[in-house]
Amino acid sequence: MNAIRKAFVTLALFACALTAGTAGAETLINGAGATFPYPIYSKWFSEYAKIHPDVKFNYQSIGSGGGIKQITAQTVDFGASDKPLSDAELKAAPGQLLHIPTVMGAVVVTYNLPGVGKGLKLTAETLTDIYMGTITKWNDPRLVKDNPGVKLPASPIVVVHRTDGSGTTAIFTSYLNSVSPAWKSKVGTGTSVSWPVGLGGKGNEGVAGQIKTTANSIGYVELAYAFENKLPYASLKNKDGHFVEPSIASTSAAAAGAAKHMPADYRTLLVNQPGKNAYPIAGFTYLLVYSHQKDAAKGKQLVDFLKWELHKGQKMAPALLYAPLPANVVKMVEKTINSIKY
């Protein structure tokens, strides 16, 4: 009996040593941040792993606020955020942080109204008032006026927003800021704001889940989440006065103007852009990497991945309803990636 037990233990230890040995051969690159681009990032990581099985990416979608915090604390190799960092946040980082725009996405207003399908029309004023708590019922006269022929129920509106520090919130509130002086003075913009009304969900996933299970609710999520969960989304009135549906075309239209005047560090917002087909709540999403990578091996793997996603990865974006970067931005980003030292 004793000899059998000894043999078993030796075999088990040997097996552990073997697997530990093989596990050490691949590089693990950790990242954390925005839930906004999580669908496309997870697709990229799985596709990249097929071509480069020696690199493994581990991404935690904890929200843009969390991504900024973790990359500043250097607990991860790269961060991800939809909100560009402020000057103060850049100064707080121990090293120069680069913004690498990856794709563009749209923040859509999604809802759960039994009997009402896609394409509810909302203007900047009605959307702001719903989130301020001024419009409380679905059959408010202003909503009925904008949506002739749609049967809106007499139920109270259940507003849903984010509880965590979110770049999606930053993009959404910066839109409300730009169209409503009342919102700007009362609430303001940021990754976390003090919402006048509404329930909170954690992450884009939490908000989408909350809307899916709660009748008469309305909330804001990234386009991919509404699409994948088969939730309807609203058409918003843009700056030029047209009701635009969120799509790749309208997101790209929003970026067309901004792309011409893209700042060198890519820190810009795409809300309320002019253009007939421009969707009013769009944004870039960024990967945050240090310009000087401490770990040479990891740095090289990271730069190779960035180059791959800039060219090959962009082609996978439309299937998940993210807009690929405009051509002139791609050229600028290529130069930035080449400047990363490791």
Add this chain to the structure above:
Amino acid sequence: MIFSPPRWNIRHGLNGDFIFKSITVLFAFSILGILLLMTVEMYQQSLPSLLKTGWAFITGREWDAVNGDFGALPYIHGSVVSSILSLALATPLSIATALFITEVANRKAGSVIAALVELLAAIPSVIYGLWGILVMAPWLQRTVEPFLNDHLGFLPFFSGPPYGVSMLAAVLILMIMIVPIITSITKEVLLAVPDSQREAAIALGATRWEMIRMAVIPYGRSGILGAVILGLGRAIGETMAVTMVIGNTPKISWSLLDPAYTMPSVIANEFAEASSQLHGAALMEIGLILLVITLIINFMARLLLWSMTRSTGGGA
């Protein structure tokens, strides 16, 4: 020879007894030490917020990360109300279940039910949260809350539009989660009541219920109180299940149908990306308040237990 002295020859010095005693004393004091270190660390981390807001933190109602304005009253209210209500609902249910298992059911049925109740305690709280948000909250929004609105809507406790996720949902989920704890411990306490007490009551002509009321429950009173306090401890600290079904809205409201926010929920939701040092310190301060509330509850329970056992002179 040095490590196994003969029983009649206990020596001082580095022998087995001394080592055993020192190790156990070390472990016991290390637990106290950990608690002390936790409290000190949390106090230090929350100093920026303590110094800025002072006592107004406990009475403040605004939680504004953008402007640096933090007040914890909605969270304290949410935690205290959800825990006390769920305890009030769970305690009679648990004691009745434990009484059923020990006094009414035959041995086999009793042990089956006891095993099933303990199974409830083993389910991870995230599963409760998922079930709550996918099954219970929509059911509440569609069926229960409109019913309460129609029939009891004149009371401030059941007024307001039905959201599904609400204080009511949190109370129900917490009730389901603490019933197994209180039931298991109460069952053990009741089983520990000596049969002589039961037989004495029956010999005096008591019915079964009178026997339970006169002999069993008073004997096990302190143990049952201990079980209830443990249940309360779990209810106050429960994070994930409550976060998913309470609606995460920092507003104080009389109505059970309105969403609310608890202290563990706000820490879980906001700590990972607290946007400024003051924000992080404010969340630490909420954690400190939670720790202090838990200590106060446990202390009061001990006090109550001590006064009860002193007067009756019996029981576990």
